[in-house]
Amino acid sequence: MTARTSPESARDIPEATVARLPVYLRALVTLSEQGTGTCSSEELAVAAGVNSAKLRKDLSYLGSYGTRGVGYDVDYLRYQIAREIGVTQDWPVVIVGIGNLGQALANYSGFRSRGFRVVALLDADPARHEAVVAGIDVRPFDELERIAHDHSVAIGVIATPAVAAQDVADRMVACGITSILNFAPTVLNVPAEVDVRKVDLSIELQILAYHEQRKTQGAATA
Amino acid sequence: MTARTSPESARDIPEATVARLPVYLRALVTLSEQGTGTCSSEELAVAAGVNSAKLRKDLSYLGSYGTRGVGYDVDYLRYQIAREIGVTQDWPVVIVGIGNLGQALANYSGFRSRGFRVVALLDADPARHEAVVAGIDVRPFDELERIAHDHSVAIGVIATPAVAAQDVADRMVACGITSILNFAPTVLNVPAEVDVRKVDLSIELQILAYHEQRKTQGAATA
DNA sequence: AGGAGTTTGTGAACGCGAGAACAAACCGGA
DNA sequence: TCCGGTTTGTTCTCGCGTTCACAAACTCCT
Structure with missing residues (x-):
């Protein structure tokens, strides 16, 4: 039962x-x-x-x-x-795509203080593999499988360009990751049992623009 | 009428x-x-x-x-x-708080391609005023009034630490800014006619954690 | 020209979430 | 012990959003 x-x-x-x-x-x-x-x-x-x-x-x-x-x-x-919520326990998290946004996420103190531990920063670009961000080595994206397995990672963050996001998501799902936070401006296709939450910076601005337009419209038309 | x-x-x-x-x-x-x-x-x-x-x-x-x-x-x-939506016209935007996140936002190409033009990057920290991010000079926060007036800015982005966010919001409202996109993890108090949209990175992760916990709970309890 | 096939636009039913309002429960003082 | 004041937990109602289902309208082929 x-x-x-x-x-x-x-x-x-x-x-x-x-x-x-x-x-x-x-x-x-x-x-x-x-x-x-x-x-x-x-x-x-x-x-x-x-x-x-x-x-x-x-x-x-x-x-x-x-x-x-x-x-x-x-x-x-x-x-x-x-x-x-579940933040009394420790959640290992992996961040893929260490551009400006990925670095901002890695440095964000609000994660660690709420039970999230960034166990790896991954990027497909070899030029970034030398970098150390927030005290963590940036590693090649190919190490995703090993890291996800070793740390039992269940939550992944995608901060790559839009074109790479679906591939990253597929690889994450294959690794057993079942929750994805997606910052790439694209629609992800994943199995039903995988949760995806989307954060799109430009969409939020566009929603504001819509209301802003409505506010000023009356004055402009008159 | x-x-x-x-x-x-x-x-x-x-x-x-x-x-x-x-x-x-x-x-x-x-x-x-x-x-x-x-x-x-x-x-x-x-x-x-x-x-x-x-x-x-x-x-x-x-x-x-x-x-x-x-x-x-x-x-x-x-x-x-x-x-x-209103993105056929040009929306001048000012970003306050040029830390990691603010830099990421300034560099985000998705804004410009959708009708948003970053007219200024402001920061209260003098150490940052030497920097040039995304081709734009970082200016002192005190210039907000002048810039908002000169460019008729209606939309402001807050990417400061939580403690500074309310002050920034107050100053923005005083400048005539009527739409605010808030990345600081705090509740903003603004007049009713001002639209605020909130993006909280850690909240999204916490929502994922809740569902993740529910997923694994059944197996663990059995 | 007419009919078969396709796709939009919308009316109606349904379920979820927001908010008001109130009874139940608790504290402190006499 | 009893009573007034306070605050929670919950019930009820209303409105919004989602989804189904179908008529209206268009194209293409014969």
């Missing part, structure tokens, strides 16, 4: 809620560093930039970690969310 | 559709470069990684640009979407 009621919550959390949990977690870390021991849903909601009703509903999917009339214990809730 | 039925479509496009239009645009550019003159909704949907029914409904908000029994003229549809 397939774990019909797993002991520790984790039934099925709505996707929209999952996307907000890291935001709550960051807000809690900030509150904790400020020395706040307890906070209400209203305070935490303001810190996270959301509605307090939505926040409470989100947290209710994890369980009842608050106390009515009091609020939430900051450190306790912080741990519970971290455990739910 | 406030343009009650503007001649060229643009009634009110659902937010979810707006977010996908840039994806369609990129797929159309790719098809056009491959020499494809016409495509069906099914072909375009595959290229964009979406459902064909959704694609057709999205396009229907712009108008009837297809031909039944035939499909869409690639270049024509491409122009219509580009015009709707």
Whole structure:
């Protein structure tokens, strides 16, 4: 029987809620560093930039970690969310494509502090194999299989040009990587069991441009 | 009278559709470069990684640009979407915070090719003011007001550390900037008329980690 | 010219997420 | 122990987005 009621919550959390949990977690870390021991849903909601009703509903999917009339214990809730997301454990990550963006990612401190450990930087260009970025040697892309196997890597980051991204993704999937964060501006084709999240810098700007155009349109047309 | 039925479509496009239009645009550019003159909704949907029914409904908000029994003229549809988004015009953009990420953004060719022109790179750190990134001088942050005014900048990009982000946002808003793309891992407080879009690298990884944990959980518990 | 085949555009049903509103539960003081 | 004040957890309703399914419209072939 397939774990019909797993002991520790984790039934099925709505996707929209999952996307907000890291935001709550960051807000809690900030509150904790400020020395706040307890906070209400209203305070935490303001810190996270959301509605307090939505926040409470989100947290209710994890369980009842608050106390009515009091609020939430900051450190306790912080741990519970971290455990739910899975950042209490250590996630080995490999980054492929060490251009400007890849280097920025490798240097980003927000990864390590949240349970992600960059175990390798790979690039197909031999000219980059001499480099050391963020204290890590840049290695040839061909070593992907060995590294992924040795470190049991489950998460891969693609920061290559668009043309190379699909090949990289195919190789990653073949290595047993089942979660991919894709910064290349292209649509990746992967098996259904592999999760892909896409971050496209120019798309975000275009969405802003659309709204900006609508704002100024009225004045210009008049 | 406030343009009650503007001649060229643009009634009110659902937010979810707006977010996908840039994806369609990129797929159309790719098809056009491959020499494809016409495509069906099914072909375009595959290229964009979406459902064909959704694609057709999205396009229907712009108008009837297809031909039944035939499909869409690639270049024509491409122009219509580009015009709707607003990338047929030129958008001056200022980037604040020229660390690793800011440099990556400045060098990103996807901006210029889509109508965005980086008019200035600003940084508060004097040590960076000697640098030239992507052919553009890095200038002191204090010049924001002058540059924003001289170039009529409406869109700003924040790539600073989290602690500086709110100050930068405040100054941007005071300059008349009404659209902000925020890469700093913090919640920005801005007036309602200012659009903010957030890109958080570590949040995306955390979402992947959550699903990854769920995948392996069953096997580990058994 | 007419019919078979193809593809768009849209009406309708369905499911998910957001927000309001409230009962249940807790704390502190008398 | 009881009561007022506070805050959580949850129910309910509403609106948006997705998907199905099909009529309308176009092309091509005979």
